[in-house]
Amino acid sequence: MKKTNWLLLVLALVLSMFLVACSGGSDDTSNSTDDADSEDTSDTEGEASGDSEQVLNLIDGAEIPTMDASMATDAVAFQWLGSTMDGLYRLGEKGQPEPGIAKDHEVSEDGLTWTFNLREDAVWSNGDPVTANDFVYAWQRAVNPDTGSEYGPYMMGGVIKNAASIAEGETPVEELGVTAADDYTLEVTLEKPVPYFESLTTFGTFLPLNQAFVEEQGDQYALEADTLLSNGPFVMTEWNHGEGWTVEKNEDYWDAENVQLQQINVKVVKDTATGVNLYDTGEIDRVGLSSEFVDQYRTSEEFQINEEPTLFYIKMNQENEILSNVNARKAIQMVIDRQSMVDVILNNGSLPAVGDIPQNFVTHPESGEDFRELNGDLVEYNLEEAQNLWSTAKEELGIEEAELNYLGGDSEVAQNLDAYIKDQLQQLEGLTVNVQSVPFQERLDRDTNMEYELQNSGWGPDYIDPNTFLNMWVTDGGNNKTGYSSEEYDSMIQKANTELAQEPVERFELFLEAEKMLIQDDAVLAPLYQRATAQLWKPYLKGVIVNPMGPDYTYKHAYIEGK
Structure with a gap:
């Protein structure tokens, strides 16, 4: 179960510890x-x-x-x-x-x-x-x-x-x-x-x-x-x-x-405290807040929470023997308490991620309902079920213990959040997680070469369409880098973008099915959170x-x- 002492320790952590693929900013983006x-x-x-x-x-x-x-x-x-x-x-x-x-x-x-x-x-x-x-x-x-x-x-x-x-x-x-x-x-x-x-x-x-x-x-x-x-x-x-x-x-x-x-x-100001001081003295008109400043300014009329359609998740390299097992991947999905992560650790309005499409991003072309609302929560925190799935995976793999390397960032903030995720993952009996903290460029290179087992990663949209998220995971897709390959999934994405390209309702509903296959059935990713930021305007x-x-x-x- 979650360790309360750990939550108290990381209460003051800031959010912006990871670069996001697709128009990513700097490693410290609280003022970016x-x-x-x-x-x-x-x-x-x-x-x-x-x-x-x-x-x-x-x-x-x-x-x-x-x-x-x-x-x-x-x-x-x-x-x-x-x-x-x-x-x-x-x-x-x-x-x-x-x-x-x-x-x-x-x-x-x-x-x-x-x-x-x-x-x-x-x-x-x-x-x-x-x-x-x-x-x-x-x-x-x-x-x-x-x-x-x-x-x-x-x-x-x-x-x-x-x-x-x-x-x-x-x-x-x-x-x-x-x-x-x-x-x-x-x-x-x-x-x-x-x-x-x-x-x-x-x-x-x-x-x-x-x-x-x-x-x-x-x-x-x-x-x-x-x-x-x-x-x-x-x-x-x-x-x-x-x-x-x-x-x-x-x-x-x-x-x-x-x-x-x-x-x-x-x-150009990289330090959040300096930025907040410039804002308080009237020298700038907007500033991003890292989590240690959120409680201080939350009651201010100038405080805003800004939700983004940017998702963070754990990528799992299926070329690894353990992660090639779908029950192992589902156990990893279920063992992480996302609500506590966003409420206590991030502390800035970020939302638990429950799929591969963010909320308030795209709506059904006919009914106008939000994609996320229509497809619901495709992952949940359930420690008991996670242990059951993990036990099944170990039986199928013929192992009692397992060791996985987790690729993360090298900043202080990144290392603290990665340590929290490690703590969550090691609730699975017999699992040892080794965190490897590297500079962002090295992490990009290792992702490109699939030189990782678990990795914290993120993605923001390039255009307003479910395809910008779902098309990433087709076989040999340039941003796939998980080893995931499904003829059925590939055919769904291809059909959505060819045969149904001019049939908006049928295309949207096929994307709903594709997301369920990706997250719920095949457990390609372990969603973490949808990013939001706290700011003063x-x-x-x-x-x-x-x-x-x-x-x-x-x-x-x-x-x-x-x-």
Whole structure:
């Protein structure tokens, strides 16, 4: 059973101990943009008061690695790309696409050809018009193997015609299924119907690029404020590496009249206590709280809990003899008390994870019911049943004792939470768990090479569709790395994305079945928690939209009122 003394020991632990795949932020994200996917913070229809200075002051826990949309892979880069750039569409309220450079689009009856009609009043910050050719160049560059983009092949492969074969060097880049019919008409040909393609176009990898400017800058492109261009609400005017950056309102933006903030200043601050002090003294307008500060500020009117569609779970390498046994995996699922983990250890509003799809992420296309509510809890904490399953597994394996290595992070916080999970797992009679604490990059490398047995891992969505979570676990999937292979599961995911691609109700219901097979029947993962973050927001900050994917925040409609 759970050890109360242990819970008291770790009461003050902070949440942000793990990087999340897919736009992950820094290892300490309490002040990072990676901490904030949630509901809107205020009404976006308001207007700034005439007396308030429209300057927003923020902190972030990490430097921007690059502002090159083809090369970006992390939350910080995608945040500021989304603030300074417009793609075909951008994220609006409740994660819904709203017009960006595209005014509208048409889709062919077979779902394979998408024609985007572009606005003619959009310009780059150097005065050049934004045209269809900017999208053709950017998307070709992203999948060109000479570019070395990670997300280009990942996001476009199997989606845009010929993207996968181009990324493999088998097809000329000019044969990518994207063409400019004229300066303001973009035609995209898909490999198959993709129901979530409009949502995909909001993602940073699909942003346009000005070819002449990019090629003029060469390998210095997007590494400094003066070696990048903007076509969005803000322009980066200052970038002091390791210290911070400034973006200012883009007066030449096509929708500039609806942008009220004049300037956003960002400082790099990695220490939560320093960030809280800056907030208390009025130097910044928002701060993330680590768990030791939550109880101190919980009663404040400025305190907010922000739920994210980001899941953490234990991956189990089925190439290991013990973990190849489904009853052993089910025992591991059942032995962890998730409710105590989120209530006492995380202490920030995080939720117990009970499946592979987070709550409040996607809804049934007909009934409007939440996916998580429809499928219910696919795992539960049941120590007695966990012991029974573990006993059955040991009998089937012909063993009395077992030893498993658990791959975790090397920060103090990560090691403390990993020790808690070890404590939970070792409630299974005869099981010894050895925690291996390594730097994040080494953990990524060992995951890629499947050099682990148990591993704490996480995932956030790339687009608003169940497929972004469920497609990961198909046989030989690039992010699978568990050894799991099921012809039945593969066929379900394939059917959902081909035969049922244009049948939204049947497709959604097939995804419900697939999740049950993945978690309940095959026990591929041991879900842990759905992340939430505790933050303080100044009450005068209005109109910020908090997104479920891509840029964590949309500042286009933000304003200061009553400061």
